Amino acid sequence: MISVPEPTQTRKPIIAQNNHLITCSNCGNDSDFFEVADGVILTSRYIQNNDGSFVQDGDESQILGEVRLFCAECNHDLTAHHQRFVEMLF
Ligand SMILES: [Zn+2]
Numbered sequence: 001m002i003s004v005p006e007p008t009q010t011r012k013p014i015i016a017q018n019n020h021l022i023t024c025s026n027c028g029n030d031s032d033f034f035e036v037a038d039g040v041i042l043t044s045r046y047i048q049n050n051d052g053s054f055v056q057d058g059d060e061s062q063i064l065g066e067v068r069l070f071c072a073e074c075n076h077d078l079t080a081h082h083q084r085f086v087e088m089l090f
Helices: 007-018 079-087
Strands: 033-037 040-048 054-063 067-071
Touching: 033 079, 067 079
Parallel strands: none
Antiparallel strands: 033 067, 040 054
């Protein structure tokens, strides 16, 4: 997988995926989406420097609630597609 793929090889799977695009059943949008997570705890670790300034050293977030997917055009609930959304997230 180190060799550079030819353009035709990279294009083929993308065309195949077009048949399986997540599309809003309400407005037909297939490009813009919101992911909303409930009950998120954001934890950030900071280190204080000698001059009193801080630098962020770590970032850990924890999702306690449900994660939902919405159409960014009409806010239609697309959570039924969320599993596929996660699988296609790169
Ligand atoms: Zn929509």
